Amino acid sequence: MSRLVMKFGGTSVANLDRIRRVAKRVGVEVARGHEVIVIVSAMSGKTNELVGWVTDAAGPFYDAREYDAVVSSGENVTAGLLALVLQENGIDARSWQGWQVPVMTTSAHSSARIEDIPTDNFDARFAEGMKVAVVAGFQGISPEGRITTLGRGGSDTTAVAFAAAFGAERCDIYTDVDGVYTTDPRITSKARKLDRIAFEEMLELASLGAKVLQTRSVELAMRYKVRLRVLSSFEEMGDNAGTLVCAEEDIMESNVVAGVAFSRDEAKMTLVSVADRPGVSAAIFGPLSEAAVNVDMIVQNIAEDGRTDMTFSLPVDQVARAQKAMEEAKAAGVINFHDLIADTGVSKVSVVGIGMRSHTGVAARMFKALSDEGINIRVITTSEIKISVLIDRKYMELAVQALHDAFGLESA
Amino acid sequence: MSRLVMKFGGTSVANLDRIRRVAKRVGVEVARGHEVIVIVSAMSGKTNELVGWVTDAAGPFYDAREYDAVVSSGENVTAGLLALVLQENGIDARSWQGWQVPVMTTSAHSSARIEDIPTDNFDARFAEGMKVAVVAGFQGISPEGRITTLGRGGSDTTAVAFAAAFGAERCDIYTDVDGVYTTDPRITSKARKLDRIAFEEMLELASLGAKVLQTRSVELAMRYKVRLRVLSSFEEMGDNAGTLVCAEEDIMESNVVAGVAFSRDEAKMTLVSVADRPGVSAAIFGPLSEAAVNVDMIVQNIAEDGRTDMTFSLPVDQVARAQKAMEEAKAAGVINFHDLIADTGVSKVSVVGIGMRSHTGVAARMFKALSDEGINIRVITTSEIKISVLIDRKYMELAVQALHDAFGLESA
Known part of the structure; x- marks a missing residue:
């Protein structure tokens, strides 16, 4: 019998009425002949309440093992x-907490990795007639027998890990959006829901701020070739509902560009006239890393007279921290620069698509579309399936709309 | 090193401030050189919230295994x-859920019995320097690996079971009253807190409605000779705080009567002119038991002409159920009686004391005290250490006060 994993997030199980709606959806899949593993989050708000108590109880340096023991209780409920509710609907179901499965993880409390999910336990129950195993997401058990949690996006990761372990036909992630779009519909009404998207594209979009799926769960799905479907728990189910995140080869005809992503609140920092010698990059980015600055794009100008300019982008709210780190490194003689210029008025816009691998001219088309709108490009970086530019923030919406048009994303 | 078990109920851990106060008390015992096992309940209100969700989700015929999985989460938090909080106070502490200890129970979900508590786990930790093991009360794990709960009074029972398993010097039950009284202080201001009370006496008092300790935990303490102390978590600790519930031989000088208990809302039912033949008691009390009527006192009059009157007491709110059961049994020809008289205006008053075993005349003194006040006795029953009477409800307070005086309970 085919296995299906379904995952429901906090807003989908926020109260009993919604839990009943979830049970109905699960019932439909059971009626279709699936054996179903359902992964659930805590009712929305519950995890925050528990986290609040822990930090109130213990301040910032709490014992992560106790944190995990407390916070995991929300999913159990x-x-x-x-x-x-499933039993009420006449469906043979039971719940499993992480340690009961067991979901075996590392001992890295609050950010544990799943190491193994033995399948014999469920296999035996399914063979006995169980139709649905409901699993508390986000949690596992360490080799020491303590409860662990998986950290941000943990329930998505739990779902993908179960789908991988049980060879599930598909892993359906129910959330509060109905799929992955070519861009944010709030920026342009021409944004279109994608029926399919490749893992690699989804990864780039996720890391660019399309918060539909946690990067970590997409990585895991890609590694184990788990077909992920993102769909809304608040709309009617259809066979073509949501967006399927899948391997490249499962996408017959893909656009060159799958989507346009953006990140609004970026900053750009330039160290003017840095000595161009081996080790200078390490000297700059070492202190930034220690100061917990998330450097994104990095551009180094051509050197002249043994000196160069180094430009990098970072989130706006980390600028002060970055400046402090650079001034201290300068004072300590670690680096030397003439000037430090921060521009906190930029945004990042990217086009993403696996089609870029086989199609040339994507960058040229992108730059022309921006140029036609009179938008100046501050910084450019490229990867195999992505081109990103930094532009003045006031042009961000315009740039997204122009690129969405330029790559014909409105029509499939 | 001596071991101490401390148990804190829901109102004692109702919020973080109270949990901090609990941690302080635990710290005092650690400073005194104890290794401490703390048993905690859920924050007050939490268990009711969880139970409410379960009954909303599933109606009256829910799967008790899922009920237990949900409801046990309150204690874990x-x-x-x-x-x-203990760690914040510099005390080496960690939490344990029932399955981690493990607290091994029967599979009778929602009313499981503790079968075993292996001690090696804690023993090893204490040897490594752990000072406090915090245990989620009320729960355990079944032979099938499912979470169980112990039912009403479960956390008291957990505490006593740990004290027995670890040979604890004492089991301190912190609650919202400061001990066991000679009678309810709301009835007479002369009521006095007892420093010590025997297990047997406590059992009689508990079953009579003095709701300080659950009967079940007292029974367990008696069986394993666990010294139980009941004390308030809202008052200052002193060496003589609370009431020690202990074996008879640990009480040097005991009064003949330890206390006066009462149960206000009783009813009395009489079946007039029942055929007096073998099996008639079974014919009456079988149907009552099936109707879930809690029959307490039973009195049978002397038979005349082969017929007798049968009188029994029961809680007021079960009278209708009892009447229905009796009329049905009569209609079915199972029993035969001329009349059924229900008196819903009575209360039960009892004197309890192990001293009765060696002292005669207690009953006479009791009846005289009531007679002096003009109180008519409706029904009398006696046990080895208790004499109970049913009287008209309007005299209840007066009877309690008179008996409290008559047995000199005001002065130690």
Whole structure:
């Protein structure tokens, strides 16, 4: 019998009415003949309440093992309640907490990695007639027998890991959006839901701020070739609902560009006239890393007279920290520059698509579209399937709209 | 090193401030050189919230295994939070959920019995320097690996079971009253807190409605000779705080009567002119038991002409159920009686004391005290250490006061 993994996030299980709606959806898949593993989050708000208590109880340097023991309880409640509602609907179901499966993880509390999910336990139950296993997401058990949690996006990761372990036909991630779009519909009404997107594209979009799926779960899905479907738990189910995130070869005809992503609140920093010698990059980015600055794009100008300009982008709210780190490094004699210029008025816009691998001219088309609108490009970086530019923030919406048009994303 | 078990109920851990106060008390015992096992309940209100969700989700015929999985989460939260606060106070502490200890129970979900608590796990940790083990009360794990809960009074029972398993010097039950009284102080201001009370006496008092300790935990303490102390978590600790519930031989000088208990809302039912033949009692009390009527006192009059009157007491709110059961049994020809008289205006008053075993005349003194006040006795029953009477409800307070005086309970 085919196995299906379904994952429901906090807003989808926020109260009993919504849990009943979830049970109905699960029931439809059972009626279709699937054996279903359902992964649930805590009811929305519950995890924050628990985290609040922990930080109130212990301040910032709490014991992560106790944090995990407390915070994991939210998912346990949802799992039990959903199992009860499924039983009410006449479906053979039971709940499992992480340690009962067991979901075996590392000991890195609050950010544990899943190491193994033995399948014999569920296999035996399914063979006995169980139709649905409801699993508390986001949690596992360490080799020491303590409860662990997986950190941000943990329930998505749990779902993908179960799909991989059980060879599930598909892993459906129910959320509050109905799929992955060519760009944010709030920026242009021409944005179109994608039926399919490749893992690599999804990864680039996720890391660019399209918060539909956690990067980590997409990486895991890609590694184990788990077909992921993102769909809304608030709309009617259809066979073509949502967006399927899948391997490149499962996408027959793909556009050169799948989507246009953006990140609004970026800053650009330039160290003017840095000595161009081996080790200078390490001297600059070492202190920034220690100051927990997330450097994104890096551009180094051509050197003249043994000196160069070094430009990098970073989130706006990390500029002060970065400046401090650079001034201190200068004072300590680690680096030397004439001037430090920060521009906090930029945004990043990117086009992403696996088609770029086989199509040339994508960059030229992008730059022309921006130029036609009179938008000046501050910094450019490229990867195999992505081209990103930094531009003045006031042009961001315009740039997204222009690129969406230029690559014909409105029509499939 | 001596071991101490401390148990804190829901109101004692209702919020973080109270949990901090609990941590302070635990710290005092650690400073005194104890290794401490703390049993905690869920924050007050939390268990009701969880139970409400379960019954909303599943109606009356829910799967008790899922109920237990959901409801047990409340205690887990408190245990983790208390461990964190203790660590903040510099005390080596960690939390344990029932399955981690493990607290091994029967599979009778929602009313499981503790079968075993292996001690090696904690023993090893204490040897490594752990000072406090915080245990989520009320829960355990079944032979099938499912989470169980122990039912009403489960956390008291957990505490006593740990004290027995670890040979604890004492088991301190912190609650919202400061001990066991000679009678309810709301009835007479002369009521006096007892420093010590025997297990047997406590059992009689508990089953009579003095709701300080659950009967079940007292029974367990008696069986394993666990010294139980009941004390308030809202008052200053002193060496003589609370009431010690202990074996008879640990009480040097005991009064003949330890206390006066009462149960206000009783009813009395009489079946007039029942055929007096073998099996008639079974014919009456079988149907009552099936109707879930809690029959307490039973009195049978002397038979005349082969017929007798049968009188029994029961809680007021079960009278309708009892009447229905009796009329149905009569209609079915199972029993035969001329009349059924229900009196819903009675209360039960009892004197309890192990001293009765060696002292005669207690009953006479009791009846005289009531007679002096003009109180008519409706029904009498006696046990080895208790005499109970049913009287008209309007005299209840007066009877309690008179008996409290008659047995000199005001002065130690």
